[in-house]
Amino acid sequence: MNRELFVHNSIVIRNSKVYKNGQLIFEAETDLSISKFLKKIYKQQELKYPKFFKMDNLSKLGYLGVELLTHGDIQDKETALVFANSSSSLETDTAYAETMNEFPSPSLFVYTLPNIMLGEISIRHQLRSENVFFISEDFDPGLFVDYSKALFQQKKVVNVLCGWVDLHNNEYDVFLWQIALSGGKKFNEEELKKLYLPTHE
């Protein structure tokens, strides 16, 4: 099977702005701390998921991105999650390591793995499906294309949710999109680059 695949929707969170399908849907003051910025999105979207406040910032970014992308509803519980970033969970690893000198923090320690973010998304949407988190130096469209295509070819899935969710030194870069057998733009490296890059200053 080598059917064509399509990108449904996409979300970009970057520079205090949120874009859906290329359109700016939310903007905050640029001098806000990341926690405050994320809380603002949460409030503006009128989300009700108190667990949000317990998450580390990487998980918050992933959680919010998925909520915005899917309107909080992933109907196909076999949807695969294919995620990647460059800085792993380094931000939380460092924060936890700092607490080790005195009182190691359990609530930080449990977030010292990037796949905890996939765990949080799986918990929120009750997904027990295929999930993978790659670490690559930069956003690598080819990696997403190859891996997602293989999942479709093996007939493991009919829906894939992809995400590049990076966070380092308070700088964040989030790009999420859904792939299915029909829908909007063609799913290939060129289109992915275009969706990822236009707002990338």
Add this chain to the structure above:
Amino acid sequence: MKGIAVTGMGIISAIGRDIEETHLSLKYGKNGISFPEILPTKHKDLPVGEIKLSNSELSELLNLPEDHSYTRAALLGIYAIKELLENSAYDQFPEDTGFISGTSIGGIDMTEKHFYDYKNNPEKRKYIQAQHPGYTTEKIAEYFGLNGMITTISTACSSSANAIMMGAQMIESGKLMRVIVGGSDCLTKFTLNGFNSLKILSTKNSRPFDNARDGLNLGEAAGYLMLEAEDCINGKTVLGRVSGYGNANDAFHQTASSENGEGAFQAISKALKKANLSTTDIDFINAHGTGTKNNDLSESVALKRIFGDKVPYFSSTKGFTGHTLGAAGAVEAIFSLLAIQKGEMFPNLNFSTEMLETGLGPVTGFQKKNINTMLSNSFGFGGNCTSLIFQRNE
């Protein structure tokens, strides 16, 4: 022929520096739990499964130059893979041999040692990149001149089980002819303090599946298997076969397992389906069985859901080695293959009373038994649950 052939293995853990010593420890119930001597921690009262070889001793045994930059996980990994190589039909691994290595900790030990030196001591900066788990894998690959497909899997305590699963898939799909799979993890302050902050470390030797269990002991180990496609076997001894695997997310909690063991249930179900086996085909289970209240109950519930009243013989070997995190899946894959080869069930140490909730009791003493099919479970933080099935080579 069913499943992917395992044609070699190598291991180092707190109960032995090679397959033979490991087997004898398992057979005679000799655990490797002690207090930390090599790990520089203030928690000297927390028992661990520590390998009593310092990094410099390991380096000497491996004839490495003094200025090397191997992490402890890399040193342990090389040590184990050297045994694998010695027992294989190769003088050196063919260049196209794939390498898939699981690790949870990677080179955090080096960050702990040298972080504060980086600023003023340029010599130590070679360790900055060691923090990345891929560094450890690449150093091991470099040592053995491996140039094929090389990748690292880090999914906490199911890392090396996932490495085995991925290797088997790569051979099945024809992408690789031959691949070394497994994992390596060392003790660190990061994990010891982290698990301690979760209050899941026991101050005694862990007692998996016991009603009075009160936590796990951390351990360190490296274990690797050689998986080969049929065309490469050429009369080599096949130690066993990877015939089933399954992975599912528990979707319950960042670190804890669900009450109904859903992730474990789904992983085991998928593995059985992949191997085309029914529940009655499983002769013996190497359980994840960490010794925490939460894991052992959740896993027991999952076992009862799968097997009903007829839960097969099962045992957790964590009482021997401690919980070796990212290496555990590979270590226990090797124990499973030994069980099949030797026709032996290794005991679940320190068990005395069945837990009230399930009434399940593991194998508590060494027993001879013909074993054709083994199930091995590995469950990781983030809800990442993996089950593997190993079978006798027919």
Add this chain to the structure above:
Amino acid sequence: MSDLHTELKKSIIEQLNLEDMEVSEIENDEHLFGDGLGLDSIDALELIVLLEKDYGIKLSDPNQGKEIFNSINTMADFIEKNRTR
């Protein structure tokens, strides 16, 4: 309400990231876990850290936490009796 009660509520709100919660909204006898504040197992572990960090009390058995962390009242009682700082 004693100072200790107020102090505890403040640090619980801060340490456990109970966003938008005010000291006045937490009742002294309200359950902290379950139906009350809805704290989870990791919050319980953070409370153990809080006892040690702020009051010098080391819990050897985490199961003790269940009774101690029942409510602000039970926590305050326990701290009064056992505090070393």
